[in-house]
Structure formats: C-alpha cells, structure tokens
Amino acid sequence: xxxxxxxxxxxxxxxxxxxxxxxxxxxxxxxxxxxxxxxxxxxxxxxxxxxxxxxxxxxxxxxxxxxxxxxxxxxxxxxxxxxxxxxxxxxxxxxxxxxxxxxxxxxxxxxxxxxxxxxxxxxxxxxxxxxxxxxxxxxxxxxxxxxxxxxxxxxxxxxxxxxxxxxxxxx
Numbered sequence: 481x482x483x484x485x486x487x488x489x490x491x492x493x494x495x496x497x498x499x500x501x502x503x504x505x506x507x508x509x510x511x512x513x514x515x516x517x518x519x520x521x522x523x524x525x526x527x528x529x530x531x532x533x534x535x536x537x538x539x540x541x542x543x544x545x546x547x548x549x550x551x552x553x554x555x556x557x558x559x560x561x562x563x564x565x566x567x568x569x570x571x572x573x574x575x576x577x578x579x580x581x582x583x584x585x586x587x588x589x590x591x592x593x594x595x596x597x598x599x600x601x602x603x604x605x606x607x608x609x610x611x612x613x614x615x616x617x618x619x620x621x622x623x624x625x626x627x628x629x630x631x632x633x634x635x636x637x638x639x640x641x642x643x644x645x646x647x648x649x650x651x
Contacts, residue, residue, distance in 0.1 A: 553641050554587045555580045558594070560647065563602060567609045575613075576647035577601060577626070579640060586639035593633060600629045610650070619645055 521528075557578040565571045579597070581587040590597060604625050612618045623643040631637045 553581050554584055555644070556587050556590055557646070558598060558601070561598070561602060561605060563605050565610050565613065565650070566607055571610065572651060573605075573613055574647070574649040574651075575605065575645060578644040578646055579630070580642040580644065582636075582639050582641055586634065586636075589634065589639070596633055597630060600633065601626055604629050613648065613650055 555578050557576070560574050560576045562574050563572060565573055579590065581590060604622075608622065612622065623645060626643050627640060630643075631640055634640065
C-alpha cells in the first residue's frame with residue numbers, strides 16, 4: 481500500500497512540472513518578443529513614425545532650427561593680439577580674433593576703423609588674468625565682453641554678428 485501511494489504522488493508531480501516549465505517557457509518567449517520590439521523601436525522608431533504618421537522626428541526639427549540660427553555674413557580676421565597678462569608679470573598671451581558682420585557694408589566700415597577695433601579689444605584683454613584666459617568656460621564671457629565693447633563703434637548695434645577666438649597661446 482505505501483508503494484501505491486508513492487507511485488501516485490510521482491505520477492501527479494510530473495504533469496505539474498510540465499505545466500511549470502510551459503509557463504516559464506511562455507514568459508521567456510514573451511520577454512524576448514518585448515525586448516525585440518523595444519530594440520526595433522529604439523533603432524528604427526523615428527523612421528517608422530515618419531513613414532506611417534507623416535511626422536518629422538524631433539531631432540530633424542532641431543537640426544532645421546539650428547541651421548536657421550547659423551548667422552551668415554563676411555568675417556574679418558584681425559592680426560593677432562600680443563599683450564601682457566594682468567596679475568602675471570613676465571607672462572604674455574597671443575590671441576587671434578575674427579569678427580563676423582551682418583553684411584559687407586558693415587565690414588567695410590569696420591576696415592576703416594580697424595585701429596579703434598584693436599584698441600577696444602586690447603583694452604578688454606588687458607584686464608584679463610591668467611585664470612580667465614586659460615579656462616575654456618570663460619571664453620564665451622570673453623567673447624561677449626569684446627562684442628559689447630565693439631558694438632558702440634558702429635551705427636547699428638546689430639552690425640556685429642559674432643566674435644570668434646581662433647587661436648590662443650599663453651607663455
């Protein structure tokens with residue numbers, strides 16, 4: 481009798497194991513399919529949205545906005561500026577600066593007053609210490625200060641579009 485009970489338990493346990501394996505297999509297949517769909521969306525989601533919904537992806541819209549924001553106009557390169565660094569005796573810097581103008585008329589006007597432009601830029605640069613010139617993050621501030629000092633020389637403040645620092649050498 482005890483043998484029959486043991487055999488019945490073994491017979492009833494086998495189908496339970498098959499059901500458990502089947503459930504685990506279904507869960508694994510479901511997870512693989514979900515991961516495949518997620519990967520496909522990650523790689524091709526923007527293309528699918530464009531094709532089926534006719535909408536542009538946000539990345540392309542951002543690129544178009546950036547292209548529209550890029551200013552165009554003639555650029556005038558000034559001779560390099562060589563100056564002593566403030567608060568650092570015996571140290572000097574050489575900086576090349578270019579100025580982008582709104583149109584050719586503004587650039588022609590600037591070429592006539594190049595000595596005044598150089599004077600204003602040297603005045604701004606002369607007050608800068610070693611820490612400001614060496615720090616890349618401060619270059620945007622430096623460009624803005626140079627822009628603010630130069631815009632007073634022109635009839636229209638919008639004649640200068642951008643200031644570019646093309647070369648810095650500190651010794």
